[in-house]
Amino acid sequence: MTGELSPIDTAKYVAARRAADMVEDGMRVGLGTGSTAAWLVRRLGERVRDEGLRIKGVPTSTRTAQLACEVGIEVVSLDQAGWLDLTIDGADEFDGDLNLIKGGGGAHLQEKIVATASDQMVVIADAGKEVETLGAFPLPVEVIPFGWQTTRTLIEEALDTMDVLGTSAALRMNGEAPFVTDEGNHILDLHLQRIGNARQLALVLNQVPGVVENGLFIDICDKVVVGYGDGRVELRDINAGTIELDQLADGAGENLFSDLAD
Ligand SMILES: O=C(CO)[C@H](O)[C@H](O)COP(=O)(O)O
Structure with a gap:
């Protein structure tokens, strides 16, 4: 009950x-x-x-x-x-x-x-x-399946220049297979711990080729x-x-x- x-x-x-x-x-x-x-x-x-x-x-x-x-x-x-x-x-x-x-x-x-x-x-x-500062929850980024590993590398490179504490991007899984969204895409979960400038990060992420949308709502x-x-x-x-x-x-x-x- x-x-x-x-x-x-x-x-x-x-x-x-x-x-x-x-x-x-x-x-x-x-x-x-x-x-x-x-x-x-x-x-x-x-x-x-x-x-x-x-x-x-x-x-x-x-x-x-x-x-x-x-x-x-x-x-x-x-x-x-x-x-x-x-x-x-x-x-x-x-x-x-x-x-x-x-x-x-x-x-x-x-x-x-x-x-x-x-x-x-x-x-x-x-x-x-x-939260006081966003980022403890891994930030989801939807990416198209084509070349997703290249997209992940480009995202991690972009994160190196951002005010964040972590830079790793993990492919979301559904059991043994990659998670697939309603639009047929994959999700990379960014483990950032702390996002210093969420507005800037949201803009930078969406400029990486292969990124469809990030989970920051500004x-x-x-x-x-x-x-x-x-x-x-x-x-x-x-x-x-x-x-x-x-x-x-x-x-x-x-x-x-x-x-x-x-
Ligand atoms: O963004 C979402 C789904 O994409 C959900 O709103 C978010 O994950 C919160 O979920 P819950 O209400 O189960 O805690």
């Missing part, structure tokens, strides 16, 4: 559930990828079913598309939607300027396109994702809904700072999850 969620999953759940309240009737909504975004999609499905909420959802991966269909959300492509009112997505790290590392789930290419085509991007995250995110293991939720707003949001329940425990199906 969901009442037995770990503190991290509780934090993800309450953040996602609170962010789902930001979605209004008639909106075109970008739907992120990952375990936190999956809570969001399930909650929006409940609102569609129980409240008659009418939205068009633009998924950022085949996984999310499948889940959104399963829970009854009308799914359209980004080109059909044109422009989005809101995108809600998870993140692997966020800093005080609400810059992000994304792509732990390998979907950052579609996620960045969808978020950029939105009036607003709201990130949902457990509090452990907040000046894209407007708000982060931060969940805690005890059920508390805070909002980090790029304009308004930190705002304490209503706790979703009296505390952690069974009743926090009583609205969820098994």
